[in-house]
Amino acid sequence: MTIVHDGVDKWACFHCPGGCGETIKLSLSKNQRPRWTAMSDWLRRPTISPSVRQTNECRCHFWIRQGRIDWCKDSPRR
Numbered sequence: 001m002t003i004v005h006d007g008v009d010k011w012a013c014f015h016c017p018g019g020c021g022e023t024i025k026l027s028l029s030k031n032q033r034p035r036w037t038a039m040s041d042w043l044r045r046p047t048i049s050p051s052v053r054q055t056n057e058c059r060c061h062f063w064i065r066q067g068r069i070d071w072c073k074d075s076p077r078r
């Protein structure tokens, strides 16, 4: 996962774990809607909240917790 700074805006960028190959870009800026919160633990493993839902044909829905993908029950992937 990469944190991108674009002026005052911050984004978390990573490839969709569902396999569609899309780059997911989550806004971390306080003045953006929707926005996400990214934290890393002491091993620099990211935790993102709330969960991420892809609206493309992939439709995956997951959490990122301590660098791991936790699939939601309504995700077609798991």
Ligand SMILES: [Zn+2]
Residues within 6 Å of the ligand: 016, 017, 018, 019, 020, 021, 022, 054, 058, 059, 060
């Ligand atoms: Zn996908």
